Amino acid sequence: MVIYLLELSLSLFVLGAISGLVVEYKSVMRLSSTFATLASLALIALIVEAYGHLPIKGELLGTPIMIDGLSLVFLAIIGVVGLADAIYTFNYMDKYEKLGKAWVFALAYNAFLASMVLLVTTSHLVWFVFWWEIMTFSAFVLVIWEEKDSLWAGAQYYITMHLTSTLPLLLAMAIGYSVVGSFDGMGFADIAAHIGTLSPGLVKLLYASFLLAFMAKSGMVPLHFWIPSAYASAPSNISTLLSGVMEKMAVYGLVRATFDILKPTVAFGYLVAILGVVTLVVGTLYALKQTNAKRLLAYHSVGQMGYIWLGVAIGITFMKNPDPTLAFIGTLGLAAGLFHALNHALFKGSLFLSAGAVEYAAGTQDLNKVSGLYKIMPWTGVFALLASLGISGVPLFNGFVSKWMIYEAGYYSKNFWFVLGAILALLISAVTLASFIKFYNSAFGGEPNELTSKAKEVPGSMLIGQGILSILCLVIGVFPVVALAIVTLPVGKGVITAGVLGLSFNSIYFSPVLLAIVLGVLFIAFLLFLPARAKETAKPWDCGSTLFPEETYRLRASDYYRPYEKRIGAFYAFGDFFGDLGTEVINRTIAAYVWIGKYFVRTAEIPRVTVENVDDLRDGVTLHLDDALIMPIVRFVKVVGIISKTAVVLVLIVAVAVLAALIW
Amino acid sequence: MMKTMSISVLGIIVGVVLVAILPPFLDGIARKVKARIQYRVGPPILQTYYDLQKLFGLPSLRPTENKWFRVAPYLALASAFSAAFLLPYGKWVPVKFSGDIVVFFYVLAMVSVAIIIGAFSTQNAHSNIGGHREMMMVLSVEPILGVALGIFAFKAGTLSLSAIPLKVPASFSTVLAYLLLIYAAYAESGFVPFDIAEAETEIAGGVLVEYSGRLLGVLEYAILAKRLVLLWLLSTFLTIPILRGIALTGVVGGIVVLAVQLILVLVAYPLIAALEATNARYRIDQAVALNTRIFLLSLVVLAVAAVGW
Known part of the structure; x- marks a missing residue:
């Protein structure tokens, strides 16, 4: 019954995802959020049904599923926040109607929610990483929804995730493979059973890679710098999911990895x-x-x-x-x-x-x-x-x-x-x-x-x-x-x-x-x-001032707590340092991507453009080129016709890295 | 489960009577003491009752449509009374919905929260500045309180309101913890030099400036009640360690404890008044700076407590 409800929920998400076929903007939004609402309701029903019968093991499309107490906590988070958010989305996305691309939203939004459901129910490390990546990518597509202003935020987010979340998880997967010896056997419990055979150094590396991956996703200092711009520039219904739900997946990962894989x-x-x-x-x-x-x-x-x-x-x-x-x-x-x-x-x-x-x-x-x-x-x-x-x-x-x-x-x-x-x-x-x-x-x-x-x-x-x-x-x-x-x-x-x-x-x-x-x-x-008996109204007393406009006669948001902030001023400098450091690392990474991109896409042929960082690209080159260089995958989504060679190179690099890790 | 939760009818009666009657009386004593220190005759002891009676009789003006403006004073008063119900009067605790000191301080902090929400509901710079100062006082006092509780956790091994005074050992760090608690309670109460949020002579009453008539009466009453509640906590924390050597049982024992608690409060209030009369108000930045320094020093005390002294 529980697995059936899980299947029902996921099928509803799939229906939501393909509702872009309807084409007309508003209908797509209404349809996809209705399906997401129903899917979230199915999740809530699943929690009620599963309560008291834990743990539940099963299979879904050939992948092993295990729902225990921990999964249930996070399923509750996805279900409840997903429900509220999907209902909110019903009208909210009207704001973005002029941007069009409703089918992309329907696809990414439902894939985002569904990937998190699968993430907390799988009992297999490889699938965990797989759903983790789907989650990261669909979140990225949604973060850059407003395009122009959110591209830098999106780049920050996606590159931070590549370097500090995806890579460590691939490393953890490689270590897991090295103890178990087969991809099929990489369930959490199997790795835990074999962890004793690892050398102490590798165990430490495993702790470190899990920690880094989950730190980056939940925005722990010093890896928090991508959060403010990403959450602020994403549409609000997406910020809700990022902050309310996606961050929590890192907590799930931390608890799962520490208690069920490691010790x-x-x-x-x-x-x-x-x-x-x-x-x-x-x-x-x-x-x-x-x-x-x-x-x-x-x-x-x-x-x-x-x-x-x-x-x-x-x-x-x-x-x-x-x-x-x-x-x-x-x-x-x-x-x-x-x-x-x-x-x-x-x-x-x-x-x-x-x-x-x-x-x-x-x-x-x-x-x-x-x-x-x-x-x-x-x-x-x-x-x-x-x-x-x-x-x-x-x-x-x-x-x-x-x-x-x-x-x-x-x-x-x-x-x-x-x-x-x-x-x-x-x-x-x-x-x-x-x-x-x-x-x-x-x-x-x-x-x-x-x-x-x-x-x-x-x-x-x-x-x-x-x-x-x-x-x-x-x-x-x-x-x-x-x-x-x-x-x-x-x-x-x-x-x-x-x-x-x-x-x-x-x-x-x-x-x-x-x-x-x-x-x-x-x-x-x-x-x-x-009883107050406050019948008579009066204007607030303003010391008899006549020259100031009335609305200035109150504190603005920027006026609050100045003396307190001054007291702890030195502290802010410390935090800014990490922010600058993060920006620097991202800029360097982008420069590297740009360098690769320049070689394949031949930007050099455009006259009078020296491309050193992403800002140069934005000033000098058209938006599409900018996308193509720093974010190959955005381009894939946005201009489906032309798949950049950069993407191929990136995939090759990642594949070689994984292969090297596995062989080693 | 929940065996420790209790309701004592006698406690409710004693508690309500004390918290309802005592605060204006104590304020009257304080006003008299301050007057005498300044070579004035001063108002009669019951003056604060007369003031409140008059305010309760007057209608209030409404400077905004915002409902929180009218709700806030009642919320503040109800919160002060709720916190009062957690404290023991003799051996009777009115409504023990929690025995935990952290919960107690949070319920009491709701008085400030209500006052601040009320102060910000109007478009008046004085009122806003008052609310903003009240908040900064809460911000800078809270960590000191936190350290005092940390020391109790180390030395008494408990954070239970009733168990701390029973179990706390006489030691260097516990004495300092008491001092921190007294300081925090004094600053929280907004006595001079910490009357920064109201600052009558500077920002015309700050958080109170837009309130008039009955609403003002309720709000002032809430502030006075909050002071009594904090003082009652301190007096309880002193009374029980003093009396714990003596076997006090039954109703007589309860009455003795209650009497000692009451006497301590009555002794402390004139002392506070004397402090108030001989001090000038701090600016908010001075108060925050002082509190920050005390917090940093108190961390040393915490380390001392952790070592075991």
């Missing part, structure tokens, strides 16, 4: 923890400075991934500890990390959808320019506020419960470094709150200005998409058992007791329901006994 060791745990803590600090402090809505959200994605990695790291470090108390802390940490992954998918997904709604209605992502949207887009405002409170970790919202579990695990580990991690996580949680107060208030607070007074609320389907995710933030915050029932599956039952009333572990307990009741009763009581 969780203390040293590796520390490494993951350091990466997590550095990332949560760097990502969030950078987010505090942003005034572009989607860049702000993107940096927060980096920061929140740090929380997730910290939780997972506590699991890796302590779960196999002989001391039962510490082993328990490990379990708690891992569950908290996975819980936060689910929560992040919900609130960040919703926030990107809200940012998309603001862009759809007001035509800008710039928080300095928008104001007073509470009046014009009341529903978007409410959903954005719910999700903002969720990510800020305010009690009664989902983010609070998972962050709280991470703090508790850190504090109770009684290990200086993890306690420090918990303290930094606590601090960064306040920074997140500050940042979202800015995000919410600069867009929705104040009074409408010239730009926003012309806007109007987005279509119903987009609101439903935002609503599903935001309301789940509140529901899980009040009844964490809804999510804990799934996220505790991979760590075993009996560790965290969760009921309708609340959750408890060790001697610690928290009942959000009771808090909600107490707060609600008090709130209503005060409101009844002391």
Whole structure:
């Protein structure tokens, strides 16, 4: 039954993917998002059906399938976010109608979702890498949707993935092949069974290549530099999937590789923890400075991934500890990390959808320019506020419960470094709150200005998409058992007791329901006994100033937290260094690609053009040539007629590399 | 499961009575003390009650259509009361929905969150600046609080509200942890020199500037209640270690603990008032700089606690 539902879901995605055959733009978008919606519903049905019958093994088109607790957590993320996003896409893509190429969208969008479903259900390393690549590539096609402005972001993303995600995974595959000796036998369990025969150096290499691959995908510092531009320039429904779902695949990979292929060791745990803590600090402090809505959200994605990695790291470090108390802390940490992954998918997904709604209605992502949207887009405002409170970790919202579990695990580990991690996580949680107060208030607070007074609320389907995710933030915050029932599956039952009333572990307990009741009763009581009776309206007091236009009489997004940012100024320089380094590496890589491309495509024949980097190409040469040189595959998609020889060369290089690795 | 969750009717009565009645009274004492230090006669002790009574009787003006402006004060007050319900009054805890100190601080922080949301809902620079300062105070105080909790985790081995004062050993780092907690609570409460968000004489009340009448009354009441809740936490953390050598059981024991808690609060408030009367407000950048320095120093204390002192 479960495998049948998986097949159903995938068939629906396939139908969605080929709905481009209908040709007419709007019909294609409606049809493909309807199929994606149905497919996501089938996934949710699968979770319900599979719950309690784990693990489930089977086959799908000859590939081995295994659905266990861990897969289920991530299937839940894909299913729920996919559902909301597909409903949102129903109308949102109208914005891009003049670009056409609807069939490409239908194909890439559905392939993207389907590849992630297959990624978390396969039990075979080769297929894992295969689906990983499909995911990376279809995401790339979607990131560069707006073409002109997003090409650099796309190039950054795709080249970073090539160098730091694909190559390490191919290396890991090669090492896996070298222990098992056949491609068919490269299931996770088979490799794990033979891992003892590897030399210590190769085992270390295996750890390193998995770590690098998953770091790059989840945007851990210092490999986070591609995230802000990629998420900001992709259409918002795609940013939601990138940030809400695709990043989580790296967490899945990390947990799967560490626990089911390798062994969780203390040293590796520390490494993951350091990466997590550095990332949560760097990502969030950078987010505090942003005034572009989607860049702000993107940096927060980096920061929140740090929380997730910290939780997972506590699991890796302590779960196999002989001391039962510490082993328990490990379990708690891992569950908290996975819980936060689910929560992040919900609130960040919703926030990107809200940012998309603001862009759809007001035509800008710039928080300095928008104001007073509470009046014009009341529903978007409410959903954005719910999700903002969720990510800020305010009690009664989902983010609070998972962050709280991470703090508790850190504090109770009684290990200086993890306690420090918990303290930094606590601090960064306040920074997140500050940042979202800015995000919410600069867009929705104040009074409408010239730009926003012309806007109007987005279509119903987009609101439903935002609503599903935001309301789940509140529901899980009040009844964490809804999510804990799934996220505790991979760590075993009996560790965290969760009921309708609340959750408890060790001697610690928290009942959000009771808090909600107490707060609600008090709130209503005060409101009844002391009603506001605020009938009379008055203009805000402006010290009698007459010369300033009214709308300037408030803080703009860029004015927030200046003294605080100045305090931590030196810190930003450190982060900028990695950003520059990443850009430099990418530029060099592009230069290498350009050099190869120049040889085959004979750019040199174009007069007065010296091609050194991608910017030269953009200034001097037409767009199509630019595509053809730096991104052979885009060209394949865009100008299907002419397949660049560069692509052939690249494929040859990769193939030779794999072959060499395999022979060696 | 959830055996530790409880509701105590007696606790609710004592808690509600104390949190409802005490804050304006304490503020009245503080105003009298400050006046005497400045060679003034000062208002009567009950002046804050009169003020609130008057404010509750007046209608409010509405500077914006935004509903959060009107909801925020009630949310702040309800949050302050919810946090109060987690603390023990004698041996009675009103509604124990969590025994965890992290949860307690977060529920209390909701007061600030509500105030900030209210302050930003209007198009008024003073109000916005106030909200923005309140946020920066939360930002810079939070890590200090985090370190204090870290030290408790090391030394007492627990983060349970009721267990920390029972288990905490007398040592170098725990004394410093108490000092950090007192500092954080003082700064969080917005007493002078940390009254930066309201800054009456500078930005005309900051977060409060657009509020009037009953809404202003509710908001001021919430701020006073929050101060009492923080002070009550500190007094509990001092009372129980003092009394833990003495076997206090039954109702009598509970009443003794309650009495000591109350006396400590009544003693502490005039002291705070004296501090307020003799200090000038910090600028926000000075406050952030001070808090940052204290945070960095406190990390050393954390390391000391980790070593075992």
